[in-house]
Amino acid sequence: MAMASAGLYRRTLPPPSIEFASPEGKKIFTEALHNGTMNGFFKLISYYQTQSDPAFCGLATLSVVLNALAIDPGRKWKGPWRWFDDSMLDCCEPLDKIQSQGITFGKVACLARCNGAKVEPFRSDQSNIDDFRNRLISCSSSEDCHVIVSYLRTPLNQTGIGHFSPLGGYHAERDMALILDVARFKYPPHWVPVTFLWNAMNTIDQSTGQHRGYMIISKLNRAPSILYTVSCRHEGWSSVAKFLTEDVPLLLKSEDLKDIQEVLSVVFKSPPSELREFITWVAEVRRQEDGNLTLSEEEKGRLAIKADVLEQIRSTALFKHVIRWLDSERSCCDTIANVGDEDMLSALGARVCCQGADMLTGCRSSSGNCCSQIDVKHLNVGSENPVTLISGTVTTGGSSEQGVDVLVPLCQRKPSSLCLCNEGQCIGMHPSTADVLTVLLFSLPLHTWSGIKEEKLRVEVASLITTEDLLPLLAEEVLFLRDQLHFLMTDNGARSD
Template identity: 45%
Template sequence: MSPSASLPTVAAPAAAPAPAQAAAPEKTFYRRELPAHLASFTSDRGRQLFRQALLAGFAEIFFALSGNFTMQSEPAFCGLGSLVMVLNALSVDPGKKWKGVWRWFADDMLECCAPLDQIKQTGMTFDELACVARCNGLDVVAKRASSVDYDEFVRDLELVTSSSETHMVVSFSRKTLSQTGDGHFSPIGAFVPESQQVLVMDTARFKYPSYFADARLLFEAMKPIDPVTGLSRGYFLLRKGDSTPLSLCQIVVKDVEWRSFRSVFWDTLPRLLADPSVHNSAEDLIRAIVSHLPAGFADYTAFRSAGRDLAGPPGQDAALQSQLDQEIHALTEQVTAHPLFRMVHAALAENTKAGAVPLTTGVRATIFFMSLPDALWVDLPAAARSTLETLRRPQSLGARDSLLRSEVARLSAQWDTLLNSKCSCGRKDKCTGH
């Protein structure tokens, strides 16, 4: 918010010293006026539309959402606030403590795919929201407005509003709705087929109330190009997933130099492995790759903590920490039983002056190998790529390795999101989101 103009001053008597320059007061707002073509949910028109949606059977999703309505805790947390509403409406157990003895989702607990400090400053992209949703136990179908038509959008509106099992979060430009600001995320709460009006449950309650908007206008609001990604916005269909809600692992890449990171995979390794003698065996291949990866690459994968108790007395986190330790132990057993672990661990030892590598380092490095997206390996010679794919594929995991398979899938989605958001390489055939 920009400062207001300076207030007028009264000249001081000539004999008096000049007063110090007072700082102009900061301009603040108490909400914004809703444009006339949007009907506030609590207005007479809004209530009438809601009754129509309810009688038509297209307000079923509203009750779960309204019972878990969340106002975003930061001005740029609209995506996280929308996800929190959906997660709690679907009764997803976060598996970690919120405050005191309670497990519950709050928007400042959803750190995955992008740091919270970054989201607080710049918000989220379309792909980042999809990634965070998957990290926290949701099945996600992401549809950009550029790839669907209005009729499909209406069918999806009818699908989500007529049940309580599938939710929709829309990503749109406020400008198209004649609102202030630009990119925004909101859950959908009801739909009126006859008048094509849709209830947008705005988590930025400090700015606008929930409101009914023309569905076609909302669809058009998804089409403008997001200047951050160069792509249109869109919407998400979200359902409760079958897996453990929270990932055991997370990606930590705050200090990664992305240009050199990609250069290793698309320049250095392809040139090195063009010589077949470098990778006569799978062990040789892994040894060659490890020796050229960024130092400390195992630290890009970290085990998550059990969460912080911000309200309760100390010492109450022991049970949750014990449960997390058991899950990480089970994951470690599955990783160390995989053939790739032995090769990665041995290669790390050869590249370490001390010659000894902690077990957990080898585990995290192996998970890193398995979770990197295919786009990073496409320039490798065919023989090397085939060997690596055989070692990395989830199909190589047995029925008892479901935990490892789940972690690899989630981390791979995070890597895709990170690489797409950081892509300034000019290789659009590799950066799948551009």
């Protein structure tokens, strides 16, 4: 005999909300549709999903919107299909941490940005109800943008605390918004008065001390690949971000610096130990399929973009200063310069293979040892875009195994102290330490450098970190990282402009 266990089955939707599928809700929908403020609804409803975990409201909301905007994730979901699912949105923070602690407004914005969306976040203390209503009307009348709201359920007389959901439309005469609640196991889609919704957004998230709010999400017109992202996957990310955005400006202001090398020493000589992990690179990860080592045209295209970004970094004057500083540090100390062991192909391959395993196979290992049998191959050597392929085997529970491939551009430079060598050929996995530190400097808020006392030096630094002279791909990467850092630091209440 089957036994049923006790649990919760839905909630009664309390007023002032009106259930979307009720006779009154249908009437409101029909009127709003006639008035042209439901155009965004049809895309959203086509990809509407229920959050797969009680804490995944932000991830599910983002998945719905990213799919509705037809943004290609550039990586597989299951089988051969590329598709956004809340289980894939872990580039900023591990899923198990979100599962236990939820996710903040700034990190949802950061996730949207690193997955190919344009994000305009508005906390309630930086906006007002009239601006919110106008933006809601604009997005509801279009298929090109959507509104995500972060709100407290209590002002809507609902059970629970903070929540994220997309808005599906607007009724002007009744001044009501349609919440497509991603917690469909609890409440169905429902209409709410905009004044009530604004009051629910105009609340404080106790985890950050910052106001909730809303964000406008649209498709970002950029190259179909990114190389760098800010990572919150390690516990020390907050102290690193604080060091870079608050401590570094104060240190630069307090010391009498004479040249660029001294500036770099201030930034890199005594940072938190997790600095090297704060900006990480996005690798191509795929399942091994019947030992196939060929690359699809899409994979080749994305890897070519990554290679172009790397070359653009290395062509900057700032990169040359970073190399000079790293070379000088290697000979006299064991600070950040001695991260060469972590640049070993097999070690980095195992780590990236393990991170990709969660997305591809469901393996969730924090030990970094879920990938074994690491093998390194070089593909298309001698061609325009050679590739390093790191293959590993992932144990997925029990005794089942899955092969995983990691693809990165192959270094084509002459051997140097910044790359590993084999028989006179550079075999280093890139981005290297020098690449990452260079792009980190580019991504820091502009106010970071304003306190340098020596005017000539201050002007020189400004000329090195300006995005105006960067080639388009690198400029996009830098602005992307600045946006991410801004979203994360506003969660901490820090200045990031």
